[in-house]
Amino acid sequence: MPRNPSITRMTKALLITSFVLLGPLLAAPLTSSNNQSHIPGIIQALPASAPFDHIVTILMENQGLCSIYVGCGGSATYMSQLADQNVLVRTWGTTSHPSEGNYISLIGGDNFGHTNDGYCCWGITAPNIIDRIESAGLTWKAFAEDASGSGTCSFKPPRGADHFPFLTFADMNTPTRCANLLKTTSSSDPEFVAAMNTPNPPNYIWLTPNDCNNMHDCSIATGDSYLATLVPKILSSTEFTTTKAALLVVYDEGYTQCSNTGGTGECVYASFIGPAAKKGVQFSPTGASHYSYLSTIEAAWALASLTSHDAGAPDLLSAFGAVCVTNCPLATSFTFLPSNPSVNSPVTFTAVTTGGTLPYSVSWSFGDGGTGTGVIVTHTYTSAQSFTITETAKDSSTPTQTSTSSQSVTIFATPPLSTTFQASSSSPQVGRTVTFTTSATGGTPPYTYTVAFGDGRTGAGSSVTHAYSAAGPYTATATVTDSASPGASISASVIVNVQALIPPTLAVPGNQTVAAGMWINLTVTASSADIGGTVTLSATGLPAGAAFDPATGLFSWRPSATQAGSYTIVFTAADSNYPSTPTTKPMGIQVNHAAPGGSNGGNGDSGRGSSGSCTLCGIFPKSATIGLLAIVGLLGLVASLAALTIRARASLERAKQRLGN
DSSP, X not given: OOOOHXXXXXXXXXXXXXXXXXXXXXXXXXXXXXXXXXXXXXXXXXOTTOSOSEEEEEEEOSOBHHHHOGGGXXXXXXXXXXXXXXXXXXXXXXXXXXXXXXXXXXXXXXXXXXXXSOOOSSOBOSOOHHHHHHHTTOOEEEEEETOBSTTSTXXXXXXXXXXXXXXXXXXXXXXXXXXXXXXXXXXXXXHHHHHTTSSSOOSEEEEEOOTTTTSSSSOHHHHHHHXXXXXXXXXXXXXXXXXXXXXXXXXXXXXXXXXXXXXXXXXXXXXXXXXXXOSSEEEOOTTOBHHHHHHHHXXXXXXXXSSHHHHHSOOOGGGBOOOOOSSOOOEXXXXXXXXXXXXXXXXXXXXXXXXXXXXXXXXXXXXXXXXXXXXXXXXXXXXXXXXXXXXXXXXXXXXXXXXXXXXXXXXXXXXXXXXXXXXXXXXXXXTOEEEEEEEXXXXXXXXXEEEEOSSSOXXXXXXXXXXXXXXXXXXXXXEEEOSSSSOOEEEEEEEEEEBXXXXXXXXXXXXEEEETTOXXXXXXXXXXXXXXXXXXXXXXXXXXXXXXXXXXXXXXXXXXXXXXXXXXXXXXXXXXXXXXXXXXXXXXXXXXXXXXXXXXXXXXXXXXXXXXXXXXXXXXXXXXXXXXXXXXXXXXXXXXXXXXXXXXXXXXXXXXXXXXX
């Protein structure tokens, strides 16, 4: 068949147009790639002037500065020692209550309306600090103790996103980014520590401890001991011995005010530690807050601000001083646990050495004639007195550098009295029972236990229960007294953030209209958002003959001819909380008189309702003749449609034959 010239010309024109339109699009990626300041995956070095090039952040829970720092009344001896030896920010404020909004603010510069816990997942579309870090070619990892789904977008820490804000941002939900959301085992955090001992550690590392290690559910002493074990491993890692690294230990919220620390509002413990941080410095910058965390990283690494909050927050670069990078002098110090050791009980000593040339060798003199070697050693004293411990570190340079550190340690005849105090829930609802458990060691048993619940009421015993009658934060304090003469006492506190009860949800159908003699059937449903809550349904104002099943929510009624009129039924959903918070909703029913010939009888034809009324009488009159005519008409319509279909098919065949010729 000869080609149609007009079709050939049209095809050529379309091909030429396609190349004209697609050419610039195909070339665009090649052109733009030459102008990119950063290619993802290529690690770019920070400027030498950056005050730190690596930062590790550990988030702790629910303690104000002066609950932690011994210098203003706190009880965390190890954390106080860290703060005294490094940098303590005395006016670091929080941004919201409860936890989740604070965590989101720390990496997003705003809480984005998250005024409670339980928001998960991937809901915020705003940028976050990871966007800025990756755009600068820097690397990162975020760890959560005892999480599941490590390295995947099914990653789930024990508290979901409440204490792990990376799950809240939409652009984190990609396989590449989810690969950096990692589990670490709470017993010793080996995965977290290993990340800092790689040849090229990530620039940014985050750790969310579990709810015991971070003090959320356990005592200050428990969290302090946890950090006393973990922090020395951090400070002796590759990251902290070969780079300008900083460690930040900070709390999300604290429920105590800053007035006794020179600031206003609520303050939490925040300490910068490590080779990049200054030593023995405390300062109180006005307006410091969780947003200063972002502004400090942004200022150090020349990153753009995320929101007006971090743009306006003071940075804390004054916490960092001149940092030695090459030919650094050797420096060493050590810590020991327990903080009040006793006779015939092992004491663990941990050396922290920086500068010089790796590897280091460490030797110990325990003051009682005993010696040891190694970064971490244990020693047992057999007499109650004070001993001077001397730790000596040597590096591998030529000539060898040597640094020495000494401390006095007092050994007690019997272990000093100590206690742990825990609540079964840190965020119960009003009226829910909380179990408080206190344990004691040391001193002279037996012990007596008293608990002040923070709402004016008290209890006695090592295990007591209490239910709060109003929402709000409460500080519960346990006091343990031993049987010595005179007796020794010690106290520990936990924060209980009591949540308001949520009334049950009640769904009631809209107002109803029914004819007398007709059935009305509907279902009322209810549910409780409160933890463990159950709901009971009830109804008032039921007309005579109406039935309501509280177990299923089913309402049924067939009004009689004498019940025409208006009715209002009130349904109630009551929960199992104490005090109860019921929800009520009314429903109106209008009963109209039945149509003539309806509910008063009939001949039982199939077209009638269950009451004997004719349900189709409003559409077709009750006439056999008219019904027959309607059937004949329908048959005629079907025949006409069939004829039209046959004619249309015949016309289509003729058209095909003409085109073929």
